[in-house]
Amino acid sequence: MVIKASNITRIYKMGSISVKVLNHISLSVEKGKFISIMGPSGAGKSTFLHILGCLDRPTSGEYKLDGLDVVNMNDSQLSNYRNKKIGFIFQLFNLLPKEDIFYNVELPLFYAKKKKKERKERVEEVLSLVGLLHRITHKPNQLSGGECQRVAIARALVNCPALLLADEPTGNLDSHAGHQIMEIFTQLNEQGHTIILVTHNEEMAKYAKYSLYLRDGKIEK
Amino acid sequence: MIWINFLLALRGLLSYKFRVFLTTLGIIMAITAVMVMASIIEGAKRESLEIMATMGGPSNIIIYPKFPEEKDVIPLGLLYGDALSIRNRSPFIEGVSPTINNWVGVKYKDKQTQEVNGLGCWPEFLNIAEFEIKEGRFITWDDVEANHQVIVLGYITKQDLFGHTSPIGEKIEIEGRMYKVVGVLKKKIPKGWSSEGIKWLNRRYCVPITTFWQEKDIIHEIHVKVKHINLIEDAFLHIKSILLARHNGVDEFDIHTAKGALENIRQGIKIWILIMGAIVGISLLIGGIGIMNTMLATVSDRKKEIGIRRSVGAKEIDILFQFLMEAVIISVSAGLVGIGLGMGIIQLVGLVIVNVEGPVKTVIITPFIVGLAILVSSLVGILFGVYPAYKAARQNPIDALRYE
Numbered sequence: 001m002v003i004k005a006s007n008i009t010r011i012y013k014m015g016s017i018s019v020k021v022l023n024h025i026s027l028s029v030e031k032g033k034f035i036s037i038m039g040p041s042g043a044g045k046s047t048f049l050h051i052l053g054c055l056d057r058p059t060s061g062e063y064k065l066d067g068l069d070v071v072n073m074n075d076s077q078l079s080n081y082r083n084k085k086i087g088f089i090f091q092l093f094n095l096l097p098k099e100d101i102f103y104n105v106e107l108p109l110f111y112a113k114k115k116k117k118e119r120k121e122r123v124e125e126v127l128s129l130v131g132l133l134h135r136i137t138h139k140p141n142q143l144s145g146g147e148c149q150r151v152a153i154a155r156a157l158v159n160c161p162a163l164l165l166a167d168e169p170t171g172n173l174d175s176h177a178g179h180q181i182m183e184i185f186t187q188l189n190e191q192g193h194t195i196i197l198v199t200h201n202e203e204m205a206k207y208a209k210y211s212l213y214l215r216d217g218k219i220e221k
Numbered sequence: 222m223i224w225i226n227f228l229l230a231l232r233g234l235l236s237y238k239f240r241v242f243l244t245t246l247g248i249i250m251a252i253t254a255v256m257v258m259a260s261i262i263e264g265a266k267r268e269s270l271e272i273m274a275t276m277g278g279p280s281n282i283i284i285y286p287k288f289p290e291e292k293d294v295i296p297l298g299l300l301y302g303d304a305l306s307i308r309n310r311s312p313f314i315e316g317v318s319p320t321i322n323n324w325v326g327v328k329y330k331d332k333q334t335q336e337v338n339g340l341g342c343w344p345e346f347l348n349i350a351e352f353e354i355k356e357g358r359f360i361t362w363d364d365v366e367a368n369h370q371v372i373v374l375g376y377i378t379k380q381d382l383f384g385h386t387s388p389i390g391e392k393i394e395i396e397g398r399m400y401k402v403v404g405v406l407k408k409k410i411p412k413g414w415s416s417e418g419i420k421w422l423n424r425r426y427c428v429p430i431t432t433f434w435q436e437k438d439i440i441h442e443i444h445v446k447v448k449h450i451n452l453i454e455d456a457f458l459h460i461k462s463i464l465l466a467r468h469n470g471v472d473e474f475d476i477h478t479a480k481g482a483l484e485n486i487r488q489g490i491k492i493w494i495l496i497m498g499a500i501v502g503i504s505l506l507i508g509g510i511g512i513m514n515t516m517l518a519t520v521s522d523r524k525k526e527i528g529i530r531r532s533v534g535a536k537e538i539d540i541l542f543q544f545l546m547e548a549v550i551i552s553v554s555a556g557l558v559g560i561g562l563g564m565g566i567i568q569l570v571g572l573v574i575v576n577v578e579g580p581v582k583t584v585i586i587t588p589f590i591v592g593l594a595i596l597v598s599s600l601v602g603i604l605f606g607v608y609p610a611y612k613a614a615r616q617n618p619i620d621a622l623r624y625e
Contacts, residue, residue: 055532055618075537083534094529094622098236108533110225155533 002163002194003029003052008061010047010217021047022058023217029196031162034189036197036208043214045198046167052196053086053165054078066162083111087156091168093148095140095155101127102136105155112159126154130184146177153184164188164195170204182207226539230546233526237519244515245555247508248601251501252556252594256563257570258497259590265490269483274409274422276479277350280450282457284443284464289473296473301430301438304343306463307445313456315448316345319440321433327426328394329382337378338425339395341433342444349446357389357404364429372400375425376408400428453480505597508555509605516548516609527613528621541614548606549599556598560591 010022021044029035039045050056051063054070063070066085070078082088095104102123109119127133130150140148149169156164166185170178182204189195189209197208205211213220234241276283286299304319311317321341326334340346347359355376364371372393379388388402408423430440447456457476464474520527527540535543564586 050619053532055622079531079534079536079539082532088532090532090622094525094532096526096529099232103232107530110229111530111534111536111539113225159534 002031002033002066003027003196004062004064005052006062008048008051008058008063010044010051010056011059021217022051024061025214025217025219027212027219029194031194032189032192033210034185034195034197034208036199036205036211037214038198038200038202038205038211039214040200044217045200045214048214049165049167049196049198052163053088054081055088079111083108084159085161085163087153087159087161087164089149089152089156089164089166089169091171093140093145093152093172095148095151097140100137100139101132101143101151104140104151105158108155108159122158123154126157127151129157130154144177145173146180149173149177149181150184153181153188157188162194164193166195166197168199169197170199170201175203178204223542226542226546227550229539229543230550233523233543234547234550237522240515240519241551244511244551245508245558247504247511248552248555248598249508249559249562251504251508251601252559252598253563253566254497254500254504255594255597256560256586256590257566258493258501259593260563260567260586261493261497262490263587263590265486265493269486272479272482272486276477276482277444278446279479279483280447280453281349281479282445282447282453282460283477284445284460285475285477286441287473287475289471291471294471294473297468297471299440299443299474300467301440303464303467304440304443306467307443307460310463311445311456311459313447313452313459314445316349316446318343318346318349318444319430320346320442320444321430321435322441323433323435325396327378327382329388329391332382334378334381334424337375338421339433340425340427341430342427343430345446346427346444349444352409353407355405355407356387357402359404360427360429365431368431369429370398370400370432371403371429373404373406373427374402375406375423377420377423378426379405381424395428398432400432450480453478505601508552509601512548512551512602513605513609515551516544516606517612519547520544520609520613523613524616524621524624527616528618528624531616531618532622537614540616541610544610544613545603545606548610549602552598552602552606553595556594559598560594563594 005028006026008022008025009020012019012021025048037045037048047056051058054065054073057071061071065081070081073081096107105123105127106119109122114122124133124136127136130153132147132150132154135143135147135151140151143151164185170181173181178201185195185197186207195208197205199205273279284299286296289296299319301319304317307314308317319342323339323341324336325339326336327339328334342360343365344360344362347354354373357373359373360371363369372395374382374388374393382388382393383391388405391402392399393402394400406423406427445456445460447453457478461476465472468474530540567586
């Protein structure tokens with residue numbers, strides 16, 4: 001079992017107004033699964049993914065990742081988890097625009113305190129995996145959207161995480177590039193990566209082996 | 222860990238070079254001022270050392286003749302008898318020597334030296350000037366009274382003329398007159414002094430004053446060593462009264478005390494420290510605030526970047542270190558530019574300040590001054606960089622990621 005989340009509630013406070021974005025959600029995901037979470041915008045999909053990815057903490061509930069209680073971890077432990085166990089892929093790629101592809105993919109390895117030689121080897125390895133080794137010195141704005149997203153996937157993979165979390169990864173791509181990205185996810189899943197995909201595109205969700213729907217902060221089937 | 226944070230910071234800085242450049246100006250100015258100030262102080266210290274070296278010691282007095290202020294008086298100048306009177310009557314002194322200075326080359330066989338300082342003096346001059354004998358002997362009272370044509374060579378002059386062989390007993394020619402070498406002085410280098418500035422002191426030779434008259438009984442200076450530094454004021458007043466009495470009340474001499482000269486330098490340094498200290502303080506403050514301002518602007522401009530870094534595993538402390546390191550890199554590189562600029566200014570000043578009477582006074586740069594400048598600039602970077610860095614580190618990663 002990679003993920004075991006139970007009764008996850010997340011309340012945002014904006015001044016005097018409290019918004020319950022997630023309402024007692026429970027989810028277990030076993031190792032090697034490929035799951036899609038669907039639902040309309042504002043349903044809390046991203047918030048849920050952020051909590052699963054240790055970027056955010058639930059207001060209440062329990063969350064165990066690889067058997068370890070994440071909710072009560074301190075910043076350093078959480079960051080370490082994000083760095084080594086989780087790979088994030090975002091709708092807007094979230095690459096550093098002024099830096100070249102090499103540095104963008106190298107970034108997590110810095111925080112993992114890897115040596116220079118190892119950093120170089122790993123970056124080249126994952127970039128060739130997504131077929132972008134020839135773009136290594138380019139800047140993100142010299143790449144197409146699909147290529148940017150493949151760079152982002154390479155970055156997510158560079159520390160060999162067990163879990164990949166993708167938040168609308170095809171949202172900014174044309175359908176051809178979108179399918180290409182999903183093919184890569186399928187392959188990664190076949191190699192044993194656990195993947196959770198958030199999307200509102202049904203066509204893309206079909207790549208996952210299992211889908212669930214989130215509406216108004218609750219899971220419906 | 223620190224190295225990686227340094228790399229991250231350097232990379233971060235390169236993405237906003239121009240802003241960094243503008244920020245550095247305040248620090249550059251401050252560090253330049255630090256350099257100039259420190260080197261002036263250092264230069265003054267060396268000047269004090271030089272005074273000590275030429276005057277002999279802190280409790281020394283030198284008397285020079287001067288033109289009297291009264292116009293209708295014919296000046297007598299400083300007389301041999303003045304020195305004798307001081308020697309016989311002042312209870313405060315340890316030693317007296319009248320001196321006659323001459324700048325000519327000396328000859329040994331076919332070897333001729335450049336112009337060196339020749340000094341006619343008394344035996345007590347050795348003790349007054351705090352020189353020591355390396356070989357042979359110094360001038361004696363017998364030499365002075367019997368006009369013996371004997372000479373004691375300065376260390377460098379001896380080296381120039383005789384190399385490593387002993388000169389004792391050899392004959393040396395000075396302006397056509399032959400002197401017999403009876404001794405050699407030890408090389409003298411005061412502590413902390415690069416020998417260049419007082420080389421001329423180590424070239425100087427001494428002869429009995431009675432063999433060195435340019436005009437009978439007229440002497441150039443009187444050197445006095447006072448028994449104790451606390452007696453300098455008493456000695457000063459007593460010498461003055463003796464001289465006034467001998468010169469019919471006409472004030473035609475300057476009485477310099479080493480203590481007074483050192484005091485003047487100390488006062489000068491004090492004023493410099495005040496002025497430069499104020500400039501340094503103000504420009505460091507301005508520079509520091511500039512850095513803080515730039516870093517705060519940077520932190521909000523780069524909110525998204527912070528979010529991205531956090532999402533791939535940067536800890537709060539990593540972000541803190543990156544931004545702190547950026548501030549320190551800014552201030553230290555500004556400091557380095559300031560050091561360069563300061564050195565340039567110091568060299569220029571060194572060229573302008575030339576002491577016509579003797580060696581060129583240079584303003585000095587030591588490794589300590591450079592170290593101080595680097596230390597001060599890194600402290601400013603840390604001090605003013607901490608708050609922006611803390612702000613960057615404490616951003617909520619989700620908010621930072623959503624920021625466009």
